[in-house]
Amino acid sequence: MKYDLTIIGSGPGGYVAAIRAGQLGLKTALIERYSTLGGTCLNVGCIPSKALLDSSEHYHNAAEKFALHGIQIKDLAVDMPQMIKRKNEVVDQTCQGVAFLMKKNKVDVYHGHGSFVDQHTIKITKDDGSSEQIETDKTIIATGSKPITPAAFNYDKKRVITSTEALNIDKVPKRMVVIGGGVIGLELGSVFARLGTEVEVVEYLDSIIPTMDKDCGKELMRALKKLGVKFHLSHKVVDVQATSRSVTVKVQKRDSEDTFELKADYCLVAIGRQAYTANLGLENIGVVTDDRGRVEVNSHLETNVPGIYAIGDVIQGAMLAHKAEEEGIFVVETIAGQQPHINYNLIPGVVYTWPEVAAVGQTEEQLKAAGIPYKSGKFPFKALGRARASTDTEGMVKVLAHADTDEILGVHMVGPRTADMIAEAVALMEFRASAEDAARMSHAHPTYTEAFKEAALAATADRALHI
Ligand code: FAD
Ligand code: NAI
Secondary structure (H helix, E strand, C coil): CEEEEEEECCCHHHHHHHHHHHHCCCCEEEEECCCCCCHHHHHHCHHHHHHHHHHHHHHHHHHHCHHHHCCCCCCCCCCHHHHHHHHHHHHHHHHHHHHHHHHHCCCEEEECEEEEEECCEEEEECCCCCEEEEEEEEEEECCCEEECCCHHHCCCCCCEECHHHHCCCCCCCCEEEEECCCHHHHHHHHHHHHHCCEEEEECCCCCCCCCCCHHHHHHHHHHHHHCCCEEECCEEEEEEEECCCCEEEEEEECCCCCEEEEEECEEEECCCEEECCCCCCHHHHCCCECCCCCECCCCCCECCCCCEEECHHHCCCCCCHHHHHHHHHHHHHHHCCCCCCCCHHHCCEEECCCCEEEEEECCHHHHHHHCCCEEEEEEEHHHCHHHHHHCCCCCEEEEEEECCCCEEEEEEEEECCHHHHHHHHHHHHHCCCEHHHHHHCCCCCCCCCHHHHHHHHHHHHCCCCCC
C-alpha cells in the first residue's frame, strides 16, 4: 500500500492528525501497537483518571458534605470493583469512538509496532511476530511518552507502581506513598485520599505543582492537607523496597544526610514522563533526538529528515493532550499547504484535584524573572455567593496584567470548575484583551466566573466590587 501520510501512534496527537488528514483528502494510515486506539490519554491517562476523580469526588461529597446540605446517608460504602468497572466502560466507549472516527474519515488503521525501514517505508510488526510494510510520502511520529521509573525505586508494577497500575487498584489501600507532587501524584493521590487512604507525598522541590504559579501550589496544598494528605517538601526518595504486601520508602531531606522510612501498601512513582521512541528505527533514517530522548523538530514540527514530522509528548513542550492535538492539526494543515499557527503561550494547564487548578499565560515568577512590569488582581472564592451556595469556597482567581498596557499576561485559578472557567481567559488572551476588557464584560450571576471578572477588576484598577 502507498499512503500520502502515515501516523505512528494513535494518542490524541496521532488520531486527531488522522482525522484532519482524512478531512483534507490525504490517503492516511494510522499505526498503533496496542489493541485499542487513543494512546495514553484515552487508555491509561486523561480519561480513566478523570473517571476515578469523579467517582471518588461523589463518595467524598456524600461522606463529608451531604450532611451539611441536610442529606443523611446510612451505610455509605465504596464499591471499588464497580468504580473500576465503570471507569473501564468509559474508556472502552471512548476508544471505540476513535475507531469509529477512523472509519468515518477513511483512515486505514494498522495494529502493530511501527518502525522506519527507510524514509518512505514503514514496517508494522504484529504481536504474533508477522510483519508487513507500507510505503508513505510523509510520516508523523506521535509515539508519546512513558513514566520515568529510576532503578532505585524498583518499579515492579505490583507494589511499586505508576499511574497505569494505580488506575486499576480494586481495593482501597490503607496507605500510599506518592513520589512527586506534580499533576499525576496530586490527581491520583486525591482519588485515594478521598476514598480513605492515608496518602503521603514526597516532593523534591519546595512546593507542589512547582511549574505553576506559586500561589496555586500554596492554595492547593492547603486544600489537600484538609483532605488528610501529608507532604514532605524538599525531600527526595533514595530507595524503595517492596515485599508482596507492602513497600518501604527511604526518604532523604534535601541538602542533608537525614533519612527516614515510610511504610505503605503502595508506592506510586509520579516524577514525570519521558519521550517514547523504543524500536522505532530512528537510527535507520538518522532522525535526531535531544539529550532527553525527545525527537528534535523545527518550527514546522519537521525533524531533520524532510517529510518526517513529530508531535505531542515525544517532542519538547508541555505533555498535554490538547497540545498534542493542536500539533497534529498544525502538521497536517502544513503538509496540505495551509499556514496554521499554534500559540504555545496560551496552552492552558489544568490539575483536576478539588479545588481544580487551571492556568494560562505567564506566572508571576516568570514575569518577575523577565523584568516585565505587571499588576496583579486577586479574588477569593469565599467572597462569591455561588461558591458559598455550593460550599466550594476554597481558592482564588489571580489576573496578571501589563502595568502599562493592561494586557492580560497570565490567569491563575484554584477553585470550583476552574478547568472549564480557564477557557474564557484563553479566548480573551488570544484576542489580546486588557484586564479592563474582561472586567467590563457581563458575567452571569451567580456563577463561579464572576471570580474572574472580580480579579480582572482588581487588576485593572484595584476596584473589585465584592471584597
Ligand atoms: P500518547 O497518548 O502517549 O500516544 C502514543 C501512542 O503511540 C500510544 O498508544 C503508543 O502505544 C503508540 N506507540 C508508541 N510507539 C509506537 C510504535 N513504534 N508503533 C505503533 N504505535 C506506537 N493530559 C491532559 O491534557 N489532560 C489530562 O487530564 C491528562 N491526564 C493524564 C493522566 C495520566 C494518568 C497520564 C499518564 C497522562 C495524562 N495527560 C493528560 C497527558 C496526556 O495523556 C498526554 O499528554 C497525551 O496522551 C500525549 O498524546 P500523544 O498523542 O503525544 O501520545
Ligand atoms: P510532573 O512533571 O507534573 O511532576 C513530577 C514532580 O515530581 C515534580 O514536582 C518534580 O519536582 C517531582 N520530582 C521529580 N523527581 C523527583 C524525585 N526523585 N523525588 C521526589 N520528587 C521528584 O510529572 P507527572 O505528575 O509524573 O506527570 C507527567 C506528565 O503527565 C506531566 O507533564 C503532565 O503534563 C501530564 N499530566 C497531565 C495531567 C493534566 O493535564 N491534568 C494529568 C496527569 C498528567
